[in-house]
Every structure is written in C-alpha cells, then in structure tokens.
Amino acid sequence: MTTMTDTLHDILGRIQGFMDDEVYPLEESTRGQDWADLVPLLEEKRERVKALGLWTPHLSEAWGGLGLTLADFGRVSEQLGRSPLAHYIFNAQAPDVGNMEILIEHGSPAQQERFLWPLLRGEIRSCFSMTEPEHAGSNPVVMSTTAVKDGSDYVLNGHKWFTTAADGAAFAVVMAVTNPEAESPYARASQILVPTDTRGFRLVRNISVMGEEGGGWASHAEVVYEDCRVPQANLLGREGAGFAIAQERLGPGRIHHCMRWIGICERAFEMMCAYAAHREVAPGKPLATRQTIQNWIAESRAEIDAARLLVLDTARQIDDAGAYASRISVSVIKFFVAGILQQVLDRAIQTHGALGMTDDTPLAYWFRHERAARIYDGPDEVHKARVARQVMKAYGVKL
Numbered sequence: 001m002t003t004m005t006d007t008l009h010d011i012l013g014r015i016q017g018f019m020d021d022e023v024y025p026l027e028e029s030t031r032g033q034d035w036a037d038l039v040p041l042l043e044e045k046r047e048r049v050k051a052l053g054l055w056t057p058h059l060s061e062a063w064g065g066l067g068l069t070l071a072d073f074g075r076v077s078e079q080l081g082r083s084p085l086a087h088y089i090f091n092a093q094a095p096d097v098g099n100m101e102i103l104i105e106h107g108s109p110a111q112q113e114r115f116l117w118p119l120l121r122g123e124i125r126s127c128f129s130m131t132e133p134e135h136a137g138s139n140p141v142v143m144s145t146t147a148v149k150d151g152s153d154y155v156l157n158g159h160k161w162f163t164t165a166a167d168g169a170a171f172a173v174v175m176a177v178t179n180p181e182a183e184s185p186y187a188r189a190s191q192i193l194v195p196t197d198t199r200g201f202r203l204v205r206n207i208s209v210m211g212e213e214g215g216g217w218a219s220h221a222e223v224v225y226e227d228c229r230v231p232q233a234n235l236l237g238r239e240g241a242g243f244a245i246a247q248e249r250l251g252p253g254r255i256h257h258c259m260r261w262i263g264i265c266e267r268a269f270e271m272m273c274a275y276a277a278h279r280e281v282a283p284g285k286p287l288a289t290r291q292t293i294q295n296w297i298a299e300s301r302a303e304i305d306a307a308r309l310l311v312l313d314t315a316r317q318i319d320d321a322g323a324y325a326s327r328i329s330v331s332v333i334k335f336f337v338a339g340i341l342q343q344v345l346d347r348a349i350q351t352h353g354a355l356g357m358t359d360d361t362p363l364a365y366w367f368r369h370e371r372a373a374r375i376y377d378g379p380d381e382v383h384k385a386r387v388a389r390q391v392m393k394a395y396g397v398k399l
C-alpha cells in the first residue's frame, strides 16, 4: 500500500469529522423517511460541505473539485460510502457524477452552461437512460429507442427502465439509435440531452425495487419517450459515439462504486465486531467468544483489505494508462468487490440476529439496496467471461 499524501490525509480527516458530527446523527434521526422530507435537511448539510471546501470532491480544481487522482478520490469515496446519505451530501452521487464527467469531456459550451454548471452547483439532478425492458441490458447494443432527425431537431421514441434518479431530475442523458446503418453495432447509438419537462418525456412509474419505490434521487424509473423533440444541439459529442462515451464513464464509475462498497463493508464490519463484543449468548460469554463469529471477523477483515488493495491498484492503473488499458482489472474488481460486499453484509446481519433484520440499523437497507451491485454496471457473469476470455488468450483459446 502506498503512503497517503499529507493533503489526502487532511481531507480524509476533515471528511471523517463531518461524518461523525453531521452525517451519522442525521442518518440515525431520519431513517425510513421519504425523500421529499429528507431534501431540506440534506440541503442544509450540502451548504455546510460547500462552506468547508469539500464540495464535488471527485472533480478537478478547475471545475470546483479537490483535484484528486482517481486513486485518492477512491479513499474519499470509501469514507462517504459509510453512510447512505454522504455521497449525495457531497454532490458526488451516481448517476450525476458520471453525467458531470461526460459533460465536462464532451459538452459544448452551451450544454455546459445549461446542464453542467447547475449540476455542479447542486441546483439540479440528472439521470442516465439506457436500459430497456425489452432487451438484455448486459448487451445494450441491441436497443429499440431511436432519435430521428426532423428539421433542426431529433425526435426520440422508446421505452426505458431503471433510469435511476429520474424522478425529479432536470434532464436525462438518453442513449438512442441515430445511425442504424453503421456497420459496427457500437457506432449506432448517440447520447442526447433531454430536459425532463420536454413534451413526450413520460415517467410511467417509480419501479418498486426490493419492496421500496424510493422517490427523487432514490428512484428507479420506467420512462417512455413519445415523439419527444429536442434540438440537434442537444447531441452530446459526436453522432454514433454513444457507446464510446458510455465506456469512458464506466471505468472510473466502477472505482467509485467499489470504494463506496468498501466503505459499506467497513461500517458493517465495525458494527458486527461491536455487537459481537457485547451481546452475551451465555452469562459472561459475548458472541465474540464463539468460533464461527471469530471466523467471520477474520475472513471479513482479510477480504475487505484484499478488495481495497485491488481497487486502489486498478485506480492507479487508470490514473497512469486510462480506463481502456485497465478494463480487465476493472472487470476483476467489479465482480470481486460486489461479492465481498454481499458476504460481509450477510455476516453482519446474521451476527445481529433479529436486530439485523430491522431498519434500526443501516444493515437491512444496504442488504436490500446493494444486492443490485452484482447486476448494474455489468452483471458478474459478463465481467467473469471478459476476464476468462483475456486469460485464455495466452493459452491459444479464443472464447
């Protein structure tokens, strides 16, 4: 493990102080509240983060962020991952982070003025609308949503679901087929910026996921685009570059997710150990005296440390050589860390017994929400196949 710079050490210390003083108490007092009730409380915290100079920590200084490398931001993401509220409070939440990054990289000055700056200031939210219920999202090149030129506009028609955070978002980045004739299936779709108040944008429902409909930023929406007309100037980047742009956001995005999951693991681990230290299963015998629990403590410690090393190493590879060159390592961490997250959460819940099933701790919330970690941004099986394909090349086997 490389040593931390003084700057990073200072930033992490300040974030930890803010988490202790402001975020955990808020999490405790608002558990189970609707998004709408939470928003004013979160806004107050967001103003404090801005005043502390820790706002949008993932961005370069030129865009108002902390100017960290991806590996250093990974450490920040781990800290924030310890509470379900923190990434939002620091304006570093998915999917806005990814949308900020692609708007910085590919947005025209007019697009940046209208969509990016309000997003950076935290005045609006956004969503990313690619997956369609009728097609396998793990191979999104097969897509029915189209954007057809008409005069100076694009007219979009299509059906999407799992458009996270669409409820209340100001705009969607929509993947739509613009070049059906292109030889490569990867060159057929484009990304188009669609304000959600455009006629023809219809949010059908917030999908109930693991028993919760969520709302606002926590929503996963089904959306229909019906003759939805936006100016051609809303095209992001080149026509046909939709997948190339999507790919760019996925590498760093997976580092952010993995480090967030490690933050969840650390908090669940601490809760498991603290509970095992005081819950007596016989007079004078706390749970920690039982070997099964000791095994879980030791295995979880080893797995979380291994996961962190792998993710930080992958982040450094991306910092040095870019996301494309590091794509196999990115696939390794995506399924590996998602699996460890499930195991650590499961052990922490089991250790807490019935209390682990309640919403009196964040464990059950994470267990419901983070099961999806093995599915979104590429299901486990897709990443494992990619890794195996690369490995087997050396043995002359083409998979």
Ligand SMILES: Cc1cc2nc3c(=O)[nH]c(=O)nc-3n(C[C@H](O)[C@H](O)[C@H](O)COP(=O)(O)OP(=O)(O)OC[C@H]3O[C@@H](n4cnc5c(N)ncnc54)[C@H](O)[C@@H]3O)c2cc1C
Residues within 6 Å of the ligand: 095, 128, 129, 130, 131, 135, 136, 137, 138, 139, 161, 162, 163, 164, 165, 220, 372, 375, 376, 377, 378, 379, 380, 381, 382, 385
């Ligand atoms: C909580 C959550 C949030 C999401 N947020 C967004 C969002 O904001 N925007 C958006 O556009 N999408 C979003 N998605 C959608 C997500 O990207 C897709 O669910 C994912 O790509 C998988 O696609 P699918 O669900 O259609 O599964 P399918 O592609 O139908 O696959 C089903 C299952 O088949 C197996 N499988 C698939 N391919 C292979 C293979 N090659 N080899 C072996 N097995 C395979 C896997 O087990 C997979 O889980 C989100 C999903 C979830 C659950």
